[in-house]
Amino acid sequence: xxxxxxxxxxxxxxNTELEEIxxxxxxxxGLVEQQLALAIQAFTTNDMxxxxxxxxxxxxxxxxxxxxxxxxxxxxxxxxxxxxxxRLLLTVIKxxxxxxxxxxxxxxxxxxxxxxxxxxxxxxxxxxxxxxAELVKKMLNGALDAFARMSIDGITVITAMDxxxxxxxxxxxxxxxxxxxxxPRNITRTLHSLWAVRALERIGxxxxxxxxxxxxxxxxxxVRHLSQQELEEKxxx
Amino acid sequence: xxxxxxxxxxxxxxNTELEEIxxxxxxxxGLVEQQLALAIQAFTTNDMxxxxxxxxxxxxxxxxxxxxxxxxxxxxxxxxxxxxxxRLLLTVIKxxxxxxxxxxxxxxxxxxxxxxxxxxxxxxxxxxxxxxAELVKKMLNGALDAFARMSIDGITVITAMDxxxxxxxxxxxxxxxxxxxxxPRNITRTLHSLWAVRALERIGxxxxxxxxxxxxxxxxxxVRHLSQQELEEKxxx
Numbered sequence: 425x426x427x428x429x430x431x432x433x434x435x436x437x438x439n440t441e442l443e444e445i446x447x448x449x450x451x452x453x454g455l456v457e458q459q460l461a462l463a464i465q466a467f468t469t470n471d472m473x474x475x476x477x478x479x480x481x482x483x484x485x486x487x488x489x490x491x492x493x494x495x496x497x498x499x500x501x502x503x504x505x506x507x508x509x510x511r512l513l514l515t516v517i518k519x520x521x522x523x524x525x526x527x528x529x530x531x532x533x534x535x536x537x538x539x540x541x542x543x544x545x546x547x548x549x550x551x552x553x554x555x556x557a558e559l560v561k562k563m564l565n566g567a568l569d570a571f572a573r574m575s576i577d578g579i580t581v582i583t584a585m586d587x588x589x590x591x592x593x594x595x596x597x598x599x600x601x602x603x604x605x606x607x608p609r610n611i612t613r614t615l616h617s618l619w620a621v622r623a624l625e626r627i628g629x630x631x632x633x634x635x636x637x638x639x640x641x642x643x644x645x646x647v648r649h650l651s652q653q654e655l656e657e658k659x660x661x
Numbered sequence: 662x663x664x665x666x667x668x669x670x671x672x673x674x675x676n677t678e679l680e681e682i683x684x685x686x687x688x689x690x691g692l693v694e695q696q697l698a699l700a701i702q703a704f705t706t707n708d709m710x711x712x713x714x715x716x717x718x719x720x721x722x723x724x725x726x727x728x729x730x731x732x733x734x735x736x737x738x739x740x741x742x743x744x745x746x747x748r749l750l751l752t753v754i755k756x757x758x759x760x761x762x763x764x765x766x767x768x769x770x771x772x773x774x775x776x777x778x779x780x781x782x783x784x785x786x787x788x789x790x791x792x793x794a795e796l797v798k799k800m801l802n803g804a805l806d807a808f809a810r811m812s813i814d815g816i817t818v819i820t821a822m823d824x825x826x827x828x829x830x831x832x833x834x835x836x837x838x839x840x841x842x843x844x845p846r847n848i849t850r851t852l853h854s855l856w857a858v859r860a861l862e863r864i865g866x867x868x869x870x871x872x873x874x875x876x877x878x879x880x881x882x883x884v885r886h887l888s889q890q891e892l893e894e895k896x897x898x
Contacts, residue, residue: 604841648726
């Protein structure tokens with residue numbers, strides 16, 4: 425093979441590697457979405473079998489993070505990519521870390537479901553989180569979809585949802601604290617539930633961080649720590 | 662200059678860049694240690710001035726993360742390092758992310774201090790966190806020290822401390838839940854305080870993650886998600 429053919433060949437191989445990485449990130453993201461949905465189901469319906477399934481499956485996500493991280497490192501070392509390709513690989517390393525943490529939070533929600541089933545008290549106070557959970561699922565799904573499309577069009581719609589999530593979270597905390605005050609026998613149960621809803625709120629945060637990493641990947645600009653308004657101004661500039 | 666001199670020159674310049682990065686990480690780490698110490702002081706002594714100082718200074722840490730992250734990306738793109746140098750730069754990107762999150766948690770503790778000063782109730786129930794805070798400070802300091810020395814000798818001593826931190830945390834939660842039950846008027850105050858002690862516990866976790874990143878840097882092996890025992894076996898093998 426002459427030089428240009430070898431270069432073409434290497435470049436084709438490199439593109440295949442990048443495609444594989446992207447595919448794996450989406451598989452991992454899909455797993456985290458499933459874990460979130462199952463954890464919420466377990467928590468709101470007191471479904472122990474599902475809670476235990478979530479606990480067992482968390483290590484699949486952990487393993488995928490380790491595997492994809494290693495592959496990105498190897499590709500950077502071997503292919504010495506620059507510009508967009510390098511940003512893509514560095515962004516993937518960050519995205520899978522956010523996904524892994526989101527998976528941990530889903531596992532936490534499942535753990536709370538299991539603890540609650542061992543704790544005395546009423547089992548009917550958790551439906552108020554369903555709407556908040558729908559918002560968080562939409563954020564995570566939207567962020568993964570943006571990664572799949574490699575596009576940040578409309579990404580501020582996703583980050584804007586985090587404010588709604590935070591408001592719903594604050595409302596639920598207020599309501600549940602009132603429950604605690606009305607009947608101190610509810611304290612232990614309600615406290616467990618508060619950890620779960622906190623974990624849900626944090627998954628929303630990590631979906632936002634994922635969006636911020638995507639913006640860095642596409643535009644090469646760091647937007648961490650900007651407010652929603654600053655972010656919108658920057659992206660519409 | 663002949664070729665070998667140019668190479669020597671580039672390599673000297675590259676080493677200087679790496680040294681500067683390392684230095685900046687240690688400055689950033691020192692800032693996070695200060696923020697943690699100040700946040701704990703503010704929380705345990707109801708010191709509002711210090712709490713507000715911690716809140717104001719968090720953006721210094723955020724800015725350093727963005728700056729160091731960008732520099733690492735640029736060095737990877739320009740110098741195309743391999744082997745240890747590449748692992749060092751990729752590890753730095755992860756370490757500064759852990760430090761930034763630890764800084765956020767310190768800020769959360771300071772926020773709680775401010776909320777508590779606006780909430781009625783007793784101000785004298787927080788000294789039990791001082792011992793736990795000392796452990797977390799030691800973990801963070803030990804992790805940063807290992808990074809400064811670029812050595813993982815004795816690193817399992819740091820990760821082992823996390824189990825002690827978790828035990829102290831569980832004890833404090835149990836004790837404070839009892840307070841809540843004894844006097845429901847304490848519920849709001851105690852709940853705020855529980856968020857603070859949770860944030861402290863999380864800083865310990867991030868000190869552990871920092872150690873895990875260092876192990877990857879030195880040994881090139883991923884040790885995330887190993888238990889303490891598995892980790893000790895692996896490092897002593």
